[in-house]
Amino acid sequence: MSGCWRTERQAATLAIAICISLIARPGEIRGAAVGVLASCPRRLAYPNASIALSEPRLEFDGTVTAVTERQRQAERMLDSLYYRIAEATGREADEVREDARHSRTLTTAEAIGYGLIHGRVASRDE
Numbered sequence: 001m002s003g004c005w006r007t008e009r010q011a012a013t014l015a016i017a018i019c020i021s022l023i024a025r026p027g028e029i030r031g032a033a034v035g036v037l038a039s040c041p042r043r044l045a046y047p048n049a050s051i052a053l054s055e056p057r058l059e060f061d062g063t064v065t066a067v068t069e070r071q072r073q074a075e076r077m078l079d080s081l082y083y084r085i086a087e088a089t090g091r092e093a094d095e096v097r098e099d100a101r102h103s104r105t106l107t108t109a110e111a112i113g114y115g116l117i118h119g120r121v122a123s124r125d126e
Contacts, residue, residue: 028105030054034116035081038088043117045108051116053085053100089115 029037029045030052037043037051045051058074060067079093082100086093091114111117 028052031056032081035084038085038116043088044119044121045111045117046121047108049108049111050105051108051111052103052105053096054103055100085116091115 027046027048028050031054034051034053055078058070060070062070078097078100082093082096085091085096089096106114106116108117108120112119
């Protein structure tokens with residue numbers, strides 16, 4: 001899938017995030033796992049991987065006050081995620097936000113061009 005290795009803790013966190021993302025669709029990273037990937041100093045992906053920038057679907061219940069506060073908290077967390085991805089890619093946070101709102105999915109080559117990863121994992125033949 002993708003990889004970075006700065007510390008054992010980061011590698012473990014990435015492994016957990018990737019495993020969670022694999023439950024939904026093998027070969028694809030999405031959601032918070034993209035944020036974990038963006039925090040890595042060296043980012044690689046397999047040639048057939050895809051990376052999806054997407055907003056999470058959230059459901060809240062409770063009083064109007066409680067729902068409003070949860071919505072604000074979710075917006076702050078998303079802003080932080082988009083800022084981190086923007087910082088890693090050299091793009092504007094608003095551009096990352098719009099791409100996530102439109103559920104933009106990137107191939108490995110597109111992710112390299114976007115700045116999300118640095119390169120692809122070489123095959124054994126290379």
